[in-house]
Amino acid sequence: MLKIAIVGYGNIGKAVMEAIEAAKDMELCGIVMRAQSMHKVTASVPVADDISKLNPKPDAAILCTPTRAIPEVAEKCLLQGISTVDSYDIHTDIWELRTRLDAAAKKGGSTAIVSAGFDPGGDSVVRALLEVLAPGGKTFTNFGPGMSMGHTVAVKAIEGVKNALSMTIPLGTGVHRRLVYVELKEGYAFDDIAAKIKADPYFASDETHVYLERDVDALIDVGHGVNLVRKGVSGQTHNQLFEFNMKINNPALTAQAMAACARAGAKQMPGAYTMIELPMIDLLDGSREELVRRLV
Amino acid sequence: MLKIAIVGYGNIGKAVMEAIEAAKDMELCGIVMRAQSMHKVTASVPVADDISKLNPKPDAAILCTPTRAIPEVAEKCLLQGISTVDSYDIHTDIWELRTRLDAAAKKGGSTAIVSAGFDPGGDSVVRALLEVLAPGGKTFTNFGPGMSMGHTVAVKAIEGVKNALSMTIPLGTGVHRRLVYVELKEGYAFDDIAAKIKADPYFASDETHVYLERDVDALIDVGHGVNLVRKGVSGQTHNQLFEFNMKINNPALTAQAMAACARAGAKQMPGAYTMIELPMIDLLDGSREELVRRLV
Numbered sequence: 001m002l003k004i005a006i007v008g009y010g011n012i013g014k015a016v017m018e019a020i021e022a023a024k025d026m027e028l029c030g031i032v033m034r035a036q037s038m039h040k041v042t043a044s045v046p047v048a049d050d051i052s053k054l055n056p057k058p059d060a061a062i063l064c065t066p067t068r069a070i071p072e073v074a075e076k077c078l079l080q081g082i083s084t085v086d087s088y089d090i091h092t093d094i095w096e097l098r099t100r101l102d103a104a105a106k107k108g109g110s111t112a113i114v115s116a117g118f119d120p121g122g123d124s125v126v127r128a129l130l131e132v133l134a135p136g137g138k139t140f141t142n143f144g145p146g147m148s149m150g151h152t153v154a155v156k157a158i159e160g161v162k163n164a165l166s167m168t169i170p171l172g173t174g175v176h177r178r179l180v181y182v183e184l185k186e187g188y189a190f191d192d193i194a195a196k197i198k199a200d201p202y203f204a205s206d207e208t209h210v211y212l213e214r215d216v217d218a219l220i221d222v223g224h225g226v227n228l229v230r231k232g233v234s235g236q237t238h239n240q241l242f243e244f245n246m247k248i249n250n251p252a253l254t255a256q257a258m259a260a261c262a263r264a265g266a267k268q269m270p271g272a273y274t275m276i277e278l279p280m281i282d283l284l285d286g287s288r289e290e291l292v293r294r295l296v
Numbered sequence: 297m298l299k300i301a302i303v304g305y306g307n308i309g310k311a312v313m314e315a316i317e318a319a320k321d322m323e324l325c326g327i328v329m330r331a332q333s334m335h336k337v338t339a340s341v342p343v344a345d346d347i348s349k350l351n352p353k354p355d356a357a358i359l360c361t362p363t364r365a366i367p368e369v370a371e372k373c374l375l376q377g378i379s380t381v382d383s384y385d386i387h388t389d390i391w392e393l394r395t396r397l398d399a400a401a402k403k404g405g406s407t408a409i410v411s412a413g414f415d416p417g418g419d420s421v422v423r424a425l426l427e428v429l430a431p432g433g434k435t436f437t438n439f440g441p442g443m444s445m446g447h448t449v450a451v452k453a454i455e456g457v458k459n460a461l462s463m464t465i466p467l468g469t470g471v472h473r474r475l476v477y478v479e480l481k482e483g484y485a486f487d488d489i490a491a492k493i494k495a496d497p498y499f500a501s502d503e504t505h506v507y508l509e510r511d512v513d514a515l516i517d518v519g520h521g522v523n524l525v526r527k528g529v530s531g532q533t534h535n536q537l538f539e540f541n542m543k544i545n546n547p548a549l550t551a552q553a554m555a556a557c558a559r560a561g562a563k564q565m566p567g568a569y570t571m572i573e574l575p576m577i578d579l580l581d582g583s584r585e586e587l588v589r590r591l592v
Contacts, residue, residue, distance in 0.1 A: 018531035022431065095589050115592055122429050124592040125421075126540075128576035131591065132556045133418050133542075133549055135318065135581075235314035235555075237548030243541040244422075246429075252533030253429055259531075260428045274592045277584075280424035280572045285431075288573075293391050295427065296411055296420040296570045 003029040004262055005054055005082070007073060008064035009041060011149070011222070012087070015255030016062050017043065023259060025285045030054040032061070051077060058082055060262040066153050071097055078104040078112055085261045087117035087254050089150040090201070094120060094274065102272035112272040113261035117254035119143070121275050123226055126244045128276040130230040134240040137232025143176060144168035146224030149250060154202040155180055160188030163216040170227060178208040183216050224250040260284070299325040300558055301350055301378070303369060304360035305337060307445070307518070308383070311551030312358050313339065319555060321581045326350040328357070347373055354378055356558040362449050367393055374400040374408055381557040383413035383550050385446040386497070390416060390570065398568035408568040409557035413550035415439070417571055419522055422540045424572040426526040430536040433528025439472060440464035442520030445546060450498040451476055456484030459512040466523060474504040479512050520546040556580070
C-alpha cells in the first residue's frame with residue numbers, strides 16, 4: 001500500500017481523498033493544512049500543519065495548494081525523501097518547475113510528477129499522442145464552457161477581490177473568451193480590479209470580460225470540458241482527423257489524475273516527470289499482464 | 297540517425313517508407329522481401345531477401361508482413377540484436393507474443409515494440425488514459441465505417457479467395473457488423489468460403505455478411521475511423537464523459553505509429569513493450585525541453 005499525504009484541503013484536496021479511498025493500492029496517511037483550518041477535517045485521519053510531523057512518513061504527498069505555492073512546497077517534500085504530485089498549471093513555467101524539482105528529487109531520492117491533472121495532464125498526453133500519430137499539422141485545444149480553477153484562484157489572489165469565478169468559453173481554433181464574475185471587498189473600485197485581472201498573466205492574452213456580482217457562489221458549477229482537435233499529416237498522407245472531448249467534474253478529474261500519478265511516481269527513478277514522460281501503464285493499478293490483455 | 301529496415305513491402309511497408317522519409321532522425325537502410333517481388337521496389341535503397349544480408353546492420357526492423365508471420369520474423373531479428381516494431385493485431389494473443397519477444401529481445405540485447413498502430417496502438421493509449429482519468433466505468437471502442445486491414449488479410453488467407461475486402465461497421469457500444477466482399481478462385485463454392493470466413497477467429501464473434509463481388513478492388517478505400525467512448529467515475533464522481541474520434545488513412549496512420557515506435561524502442565532497455573508501456577515523449581523527435589514546453 002502506498003502511503004499518501006494530502007497537502008492543502010480545498011476542493012481538490014477533498015476530491016483527492018475520494019480518489020484515494022476508491023484506490024485499492026493506496027491509503028491516506030494524513031492531511032497537511034494550516035492549523036486554523038484543521039477543524040474542517042471531519043474524517044478520522046491524522047492532520048498536521050507540517051508534513052514532517054506525520055508519522056509514519058508518507059511515501060508521497062499530493063499537493064493541493066494554490067499553484068503559485070507549489071515550487072516551494074514540493075521542493076521541501078522532495079528533499080525530505082517524500083515524492084510529490086502537483087497540478088501546477090502555469091504552462092509557460094512548467095519546464096522551469098520540472099528542472100527545479102528534478103534537482104530536489106534526485107537529491108532526496110524521491111520523484112516529482114509535475115503538472116498532473118486536466119490540462120496540463122490528460123490533455124498533454126492526448127496532444128503528445130496526436131503528434132505521434134500525425135507529426136505534421138496543428139492541434140487546437142478548445143476549453144470549456146466551464147469554470148477554470150487556475151484562473152479563478154488567480155482572480156481570488158488579487159487584493160480587493162472577495163469572491164470570484166472565471167469561466168472559459170471556447171471560440172474555436174484555440175481562441176478563448178474569459179468571463180470573470182467578482183464580488184469586491186468594501187473600499188475597492190471595480191474598474192481598478194477589472195484592470196488588474198485583465199493584466200494578470202492568466203488573462204493578458206485572452207479576450208476578458210469582468211462582471212460585478214452580488215453572489216458569485218450561486219454561479220458555481222465545477223463542470224468543465226475540452227475539445228481537442230488535430231488535422232495532420234502521417235508520413236506523406238494529409239487530412240488525418242482527430243478529436244478528443246471531455247465533459248467532466250474538474251476537481252474530481254484533476255484529483256483522480258493526481259492520485260494515479262502518485263502510483264506512477266513510485267515506479268520511476270528519482271527525478272521529475274510530466275505525464276507525457278510516464279508510461280500510461282504505470283498510472284494504473286493491476287498486473288502488467290492483466291492491463292495489457294485488457295487495454296492493448 | 298536511426299537505421300531502419302522495412303520487412304515486407306505491401307501497403308504498410310510503402311507507407312512506412314514515407315514516414316521514415318518524413319522523419320529527421322531516421323534513415324531507411326534497406327527493404328527485406330521475397331526475391332520474386334524485388335523488382336517492385338523502385339526507390340534507390342538496398343533490397344534483400346533476408347535481413348542478415350543488409351549492410352550496415354539495421355538498428356531496427358519495422359515488420360510489415362502479415363500479422364500471423366510476425367512472431368517468427370520478429371524473434372529472428374531480435375536474437376540478431378535488431379530491434380523490431382510490429383503491428384500484430386490479434387488482440388487475444390498479444391500478451392503471449394509480448395512474452396515470447398521479451399525473452400528473445402533480452403537474449404539479443406534488443407527491444408520489441410509489440411502491436412503498434414491504430415488499434416492495437418493509438419487506441420490502446422487512449423483506453424489506458426481514460427482509465428487513468430476515470431477508473432470506474434466502461435470504455436466502448438466503435439470502429440469504422442472502414443476497411444479493416446487485419447480482417448481483410450485474414451480473408452485473403454483462406455484457400456479459394458482470390459481477392460477480398462472486409463469492412464467494419466460500428467453498431468455502437470462496441471458491437472460491430474462485418475461486411476466481407478470476396479472474389480473467388482475457380483472451382484470454389486461461395487457457401488463453403490462464406491462459412492469458413494464466418495468461422496475464422498477474426499469474425500466468429502461478430503455479425504458477418506459475406507458478398508460475392510466481380511471487382512473487389514473497385515470498392516477499396518483505406519480510410520478508417522474509430523469512436524472511442526467512456527462514461528466513468530473519477531474518485532466518487534460519476535458521469536465523467538470522454539470521447540475520442542479518428543478519421544484516418546489507416547496504412548498511413550499505422551505506418552506512422554510504427555516509425556515513432558522504432559524511435560521509442562531505441563530509448564528502452566532490452567525487452568518487449570506495448571505502446572501503453574512507453575512514455576509518449578519517447579515516441580517523438582525533439583529535445584525533452586522543447587517537447588515538454590510545447591505539449592504539456
